[in-house]
Amino acid sequence: MFQQARRKLSAICCLTMAGIVLIILLCCLHISEKNMYGQEKALFFLQANAISSDLQDSENISIEWYLRSIGNAQNALSLEIDGIPSILTSVTLPQEQQELLQRLKDAPGQIIHIPSAGTDSAKLEEAFGEYKERNGRFLVMHTRFFVQEHEISATYLYSLGRFQQDVRRQRICFFAIWLVSILALYLFSYAFTSHVLKPLIQNDEKQKHFIAFASHELRSPLAVFKTGLSLLKNSPAADASGRIFSLLDKEMSRMERLIQDLLCLVKMEQADLHFQFQPVCLTDLLQSVYEKYAPLAAEKQICLRCCIPTLPPLQAKEDTACACDPQRMEQAVTILLDNALSYTPAGQEIALRLFGQRGKWCIQVMDTGIGIPDGEKKKIFDRFYRADPSRSQKEHFGLGLSIAKEICAAHGGKISVSDTAGGGSTFTICLPKGTD
Ligand code: ADP
Numbered sequence: 001m002f003q004q005a006r007r008k009l010s011a012i013c014c015l016t017m018a019g020i021v022l023i024i025l026l027c028c029l030h031i032s033e034k035n036m037y038g039q040e041k042a043l044f045f046l047q048a049n050a051i052s053s054d055l056q057d058s059e060n061i062s063i064e065w066y067l068r069s070i071g072n073a074q075n076a077l078s079l080e081i082d083g084i085p086s087i088l089t090s091v092t093l094p095q096e097q098q099e100l101l102q103r104l105k106d107a108p109g110q111i112i113h114i115p116s117a118g119t120d121s122a123k124l125e126e127a128f129g130e131y132k133e134r135n136g137r138f139l140v141m142h143t144r145f146f147v148q149e150h151e152i153s154a155t156y157l158y159s160l161g162r163f164q165q166d167v168r169r170q171r172i173c174f175f176a177i178w179l180v181s182i183l184a185l186y187l188f189s190y191a192f193t194s195h196v197l198k199p200l201i202q203n204d205e206k207q208k209h210f211i212a213f214a215s216h217e218l219r220s221p222l223a224v225f226k227t228g229l230s231l232l233k234n235s236p237a238a239d240a241s242g243r244i245f246s247l248l249d250k251e252m253s254r255m256e257r258l259i260q261d262l263l264c265l266v267k268m269e270q271a272d273l274h275f276q277f278q279p280v281c282l283t284d285l286l287q288s289v290y291e292k293y294a295p296l297a298a299e300k301q302i303c304l305r306c307c308i309p310t311l312p313p314l315q316a317k318e319d320t321a322c323a324c325d326p327q328r329m330e331q332a333v334t335i336l337l338d339n340a341l342s343y344t345p346a347g348q349e350i351a352l353r354l355f356g357q358r359g360k361w362c363i364q365v366m367d368t369g370i371g372i373p374d375g376e377k378k379k380i381f382d383r384f385y386r387a388d389p390s391r392s393q394k395e396h397f398g399l400g401l402s403i404a405k406e407i408c409a410a411h412g413g414k415i416s417v418s419d420t421a422g423g424g425s426t427f428t429i430c431l432p433k434g435t436d
Contacts, residue, residue, distance in 0.1 A: 002201050006193050013189035018182045025174050033167055041114070041139065044158040047071060048128070048141035051156055055079075056147055066092055074136070074159035076101050082151050101155065104131055104140065111140055136161050206383070213384035217258055217397055221251040261399040265383065268406040275325040275410055282320040282354055282361055283308045289333050290352055293341065301346035307353040320354065322361050322431050324411050329431075332407040332415075335400040336365035336427045342396065344369030344424065360413075360430045368424035377417050381405045404429075 051069045055061065066088045070077050076097040079086035089098070104111070111129035125144040130137065137160040144153040228244045228251075267273035290306040297304035309320060333352075340350045344367045353364040372380060376387040386398040401415075408415045413431040420426045 002197055002204070006190070006197055009193040009197075010186060010189040013193060014182065014186040017185045017189070018178070021181050021185070022178055025178055029171065029174050032170060036163060036166060036170075040160060040163045044139040044141075045128075047158065048139075048156050051077065051154065052126070052141070052143050055143075055152055055154055056145065061088075063088065063092060069156075072159055072162075074161050076157040078155045080153040083153075097157075100133075100135065100138075100157065103133065104138075104155065104157065114139070131157070137164060210383055213398075214258075214262055217384075218255065221255040221258075224248070224251045258397050258399075261397060261403060264403055265399065265406065268403075268410065273410075275328060277323050277325055279321045280324050280326045280329065282322050282363065285326060285330055286333065286352055286354055286363065289330055289337060293334075293337050297341060297350065300341060302341060302344055303349035305349065305351045307351055309354060320356075320361065323434060324431060328407045329411070332404040332429060333363060333365070335404045336429075339396075339400060339427075340365050340367040340369065340425075343367065348424070356433065357430070359433050361433055363429040363431070364426060366420050366424065366426040368420055368422065371419060371423055372417060372425050380417070381415070 047069070054065060054069065066077065070093075073094075074097075076093060078089050078093075078101045089101075093101075110133070111127075111131050114128040114130060125142070127142045129140045129142075131140050132138075139158040139160065141156040141158075142154070144151065146152070225248060228248045232241055232244055264273065286306065286308050290304065294304055337350070337352065344350055348368040350368075351364070351366045353362075353366065355362050355364075372387055379385050380387055381401045382398075383402045384398040385402075386396065405415050408429055408431070411431055413429060415427065415429050418426050418428070
């Protein structure tokens, strides 16, 4: 699905940019061609004016002058003196050029007029234009004037062949640049869309894992229910049913807890879980958690210590006040304490601490239990991750720490884990100080 979306997005992105590049290239091409044409026209006017002024001084006219004036072999010059074609034209000019002059004479309507600086008053007629035919494009000058009572008429054809060749070469060059840019743009678009889609792909992977794990975890209690119910149906003996009911009750609680955890995570993800932020005295909060867990710790023969600032009650209340949702923060601390009690063997100890540090309040749950390998420390905050499933207990789904992490993030805080000196794990929740 993402592969297809990536290809489509890359193509759309590439085509859009290729379109923009094409428009820019066409504009550049148009400007460049206009400049080139302007240069050719300037050259033509220069040559045409030189011919015209040389003709007015008829002493200059010779074969050498004629050949020099024509310049390029593709140009042509026709001269008529008193209406009679000059011998220079018929003798010097190749047949092809002579035919060209004839065609031009036969179709004067095909000349597109070009405005010029103005006609010399000594001349009877002077016109400039552009003539197009299948052999090429030409700039044309036609002039007529009197020199020593002789009427001289001249038609000069200036070939735009070289200009057309340059234009063609330039167009091919621009087209090649455009093709190469399409390839470069496609590669860029592909890398760009891959970068843009990366978080979506990762999110999708996470979602898939989440659903797979959730369905797996929900399937096992259902299997227990099914077996229990079929046992009850087949042998409804009083002693067996008691055990089965207690097993079903246990599985039911397990399933309830899992569903609660899942709902909590989903709600937090959709920002649907509303936090009731208020000034909370952290010493009171930790004291209450400690009191709830002290009996369980004693039952497990674990020494649970509560190390919170020993300030006079009122001062402690004011000094350790923090803006948080008391229920959610208690849930986060409970998760850490619950884990510590689960992964700490009898005879060991757990400490619940509170201390201030550079504008932050830090709540710590330190245990001297089994500890967490370095490679696992980052992963344990992922959903459904259990460092070693064989060591984890059945009531643990691997969701606790991800819930605690989301709660801390919603409070603008952070949760981290490190090793306890001498063995075990220390979880630290850091919250910003202040009650705003
Ligand atoms: P679980 O419900 O499985 O405890 P958590 O998200 O709370 O899920 O914890 C994830 C994993 O982190 C646990 O499976 C366990 O392997 C490891 N873990 C968490 N707390 C501790 C601890 N105090 N000591 C050792 N391992 C721990």
